[in-house]
């Protein structure tokens with residue numbers, strides 16, 4: 001077996017380990033493929049479809065699709081940009097995302113993605129869904145208005161904390177993140193120091209630590225000065 | 236012949252939108268004027284369930300015109316919620332700097348853009364000239380100063396809150412940043428110029444008032460009580476103090492009141508025709524207990540100002556009424572510019588204070604269930620009152636915004652002007668102009684005044700002297 005296999009992303013030759021996903025190989029090569037449900041410490045599940053690329057003419061989720069010798073991958077194309085814009089847009093209108101008073105603003109991956117793609121106002125009508133806030137836990141709060149169902153919390157709790165605090169429940173439009181079935185967060189064994197409660201796991205402002213709101217000033221937040229993906233592109 | 240209504244809308248050059256109804260009796264005499272506010276936000280309801288630390292940032296959505304005042308009033312209330320009564324010097328001074336910056340830019344905007352056309356061209360001048368473009372043509376230096384002063388205030392807001400609008404600076408228990416040396420030096424560059432321009436603006440407002448004193452005595456003026464926060468030693472303090480109320484003659488109604496108990500002394504009356512409530516001093520009752528707030532009331536209520544030039548200006552102002560409160564509606568402009576100068580002096584003093592480079596930003600205390608935050612916003616006393624449950628969620632919010640405090644006075648000012656300038660049943664240009672000028676003196680912020688009753692369909696009813704419904708509009 002050859003050491004490395006070779007393929008191209010937007011015409012640029014990229015090397016990959018056997019079994020490596022397109023996304024991971026692209027990261028290693030300093031090419032940013034946008035993603036939301038993928039997280040470096042978690043197993044990929046290919047759910048948000050933001051990372052969709054065209055592989056030999058067919059759309060595939062780069063976070064789960066293994067790289068293969070000679071693949072031709074299209075990533076940064078007008079079609080893919082359009083596709084990603086649409087997805088991001090739908091995430092915005094399906095929730096209640098008020099960046100203006102969200103503690104995650106400036107650190108939020110959804111917001112940063114919108115900025116990167118030049119989305120300033122949604123093109124679809126806002127749904128203004130009726131969503132809850134679960135503040136029953138003493139140290140962690142869940143604001144379902146901002147959940148994008150990426151399931152990073154679900155996987156973090158299982159894979160990193162060895163717990164099962166969060167689950168994906170329901171289907172379709174009614175799908176939501178549940179806690180221990182349908183209980184409240186305060187009834188779970190979630191600890192504020194769990195990885196699942198870490199602000200880098202939830203990409204948006206849904207799961208947040210209580211009482212630390214806005215302590216980091218504007219200008220010192222992760223995406224205040226550089227667009228999302230810059231750290232990968234810098235290599 | 237039946238009673239008749241005259242409706243004027245919208246009031247131009249007032250922030251937001253308003254509508255005035257003037258009620259006539261059978262003899263076509265004005266019986267009452269009503270300033271309607273046709274905007275609402277359903278805000279108290281929206282806030283419910285939100286975590287308390289979000290509120291100082293969230294409340295800025297209340298109003299695009301005075302977000303910083305809401306930010307700070309809510310932050311003060313949330314200090315109480317986390318059991319903090321005393322901030323670190325750096326935190327308090329950063330917030331004060333933010334507040335004086337907001338005061339400075341808001342007063343400058345009002346004076347140069349909204350009010351100066353009236354003063355420079357006269358109330359009767361053609362509206363085609365009597366506007367900020369007209370000012371820019373005839374007095375280009377003034378228009379430029381107005382823009383630069385506003386910009387300076389906004390730069391202060393940015394340096395303290397992180398952004399010119401919708402910043403995050405004030406957090407429960409303190410502030411999230413200090414002022415860097417670079418930010419300080421940038422702001423220090425222009426402060427002397429700002430003070431000089433404030434002096435000049437004050438002079439315009441003062442000279443105008445002196446020149447037209449006789450005419451203005453009659454212009455939508457009336458005696459009223461005045462309410463303001465005042466520092467413990469009696470000094471004017473726009474950021475913090477105790478509540479003081481005085482009568483039109485300067486008699487004390489209450490003094491040294493801890494505003495945490497404001498609801499024991501001040502109540503709000505709901506009237507069917509307005510979404511805006513009518514606050515009054517409980518001990519006097521709804522009929523006569525209404526009061527004014529804002530620059531005029533603050534200067535009337537305080538014993539002195541703790542910056543030298545503004546104190547000089549205050550003495551000169553009070554001398555006009557022999558030290559008694561001044562009750563002229565149009566005196567708001569003069570007092571607003573005294574505060575403009577005071578704010579500039581305060582900004583200068585704060586910029587030279589090394590505490591602003593301190594690093595001790597936040598304190599924490601024992602959680603409380605209920606707390607009130609008050610501040611003297613540019614337009615007057617602003618009340619924020621919250622209850623927060625054990626899950627950290629807001630369960631109750633009551634806000635009394637500055638413009639609501641001035642509700643009855645604005646109606647009276649309009650009524651007075653209408654009595655004087657209405658002839659027949661036609662709305663003349665003159666009447667329209669004078670009504671606008673009277674309302675504008677109070678610098679109402681209509682956009683943040685009507686959140687109070689929550690979301691309900693807007694409906695306006697018009698009734699004659701007998702209570703007959705004459706017209707109704709709903710939307």
Ligand code: FES
Nearest residue numbers: 037047048049063
């Ligand atoms: S990142 Fe690949 S599907 Fe979400």
Ligand code: NI
Nearest residue numbers: 298301680683
């Ligand atoms: Ni306002």
